[in-house]
Amino acid sequence: MTVSRRLLLAVVVVALLALSAGCLAYVTGGGEVDDETLDREPAEPYEFDVDRDGYLVVTTEANYRAVYNVTNREEVRLHRETGYGTEEPIDMRAFRVQYADGEIVNGSTFRAHGGEVEQTTDEIWVRFPDDREADSLAFTASSTPKRFVAKVPVEGAVEVVLPPDRRMDFFLFGNVAPRGYETEIRGDRQHVVWDDFTGETVIVQFYLQRDLWIFAGGLAIAAVIAVVGLYHYRRRIEELTRRRKEMGLDVEEEIDEYEDDDDPPPGLR
Incomplete structure (x- = not known):
């Protein structure tokens, strides 16, 4: 079997595995978010009292805690994009809902009140009880180191808090989208x-x-190396020039001689 055929066979096998995994996920509905996952304790208390429609705190462990204003909402769709241009549900945990009366409940209690947390192959749907007015939805999900990406299911005032000692101002390493934002350093x-x-x-x-x-520091070291290299290069050129002069091989004089002579160079006369 040639190398090209082996490569083609490997591509076909990978494609079949991906297709079978996708079909299995579709048949099983993408899996359920169990009560144990929903009822986990967050690493830190959620900021329910912030005056934002969306408040997202990114942690050093490549996670984030989100609090969304869901007043007058019947349901919320939670999802993220994959690297293949498709959508998938976020890996939500430590689920909390704050009702309008200030009561905060976990996932199992929320379901006992008539709420729904339904996961499909593409998203998670959170549907609120008809007889309880929800005020805020909070959860924890995974992010990626040094690059935070989230689908935000609300409009209005949204705030993202970076991990300690992180910045996004330097254009080579930092980037923010969409535009129209402001930044502030607190602590x-x-x-x-x-x-x-x-x-x-x-x-x-x-x-x-x-x-x-x-x-x-790397730029400074590179600059020093470049300067030292240039210095040694110039010293080498000067040394070679001095030796040629000592040997009577003055290149500049030979060039001047040819420039002053109207006759063709030797060999072409």
Whole structure:
């Protein structure tokens, strides 16, 4: 079997595995979010009292805690994009709902009140009870190191809090979308705020502050190496020029001689 046929066979096998995995996920409905997962305790208490429609705190462990204003909402769709251009449910855990009267309940209690947390192959649907007015929805989900991407199911004032000692201002390492945001430093954390968020996806690429110093140090070292290399190169050229002069091989004089002579160079006369 030739190399090209082996490569083609490997591609076909991978495609079949991916297709079978997708079909299995479709048949099983993508899996259920069990009460144990929903009832987990968050790493830190949720900020239910913030005056934001969306408040997302990114952690150093590549997770984030989200609190959304769901007043007058019947349901909320939670999902994320895959690297293949498709959608999938977020890996939600530590689920909490705050009702309008201030009561905060976990996932199993929410379901006991008539609420629904339904997971499909593409998303998670959170549907609120008819007889209880929900005020806020909170949960924890996974992110990625140094790049936070989230589908935000609300509009209005949205705030993203970066992990401690992270920044996004330097254009080579940081990036934020959509535009129209403002930033503020509070303590050791940078906050990115949209006063009128109307999009769907928030992207914040950030870096450790020490990464910037490492980058600057690398540039400084590269500059020193370049200067030292140039210095040694010039010294080498000067040394070679001196030796040629000592040997009577003055290149500049030979060139001047040819320039002053109207006759063709030797060999062409």
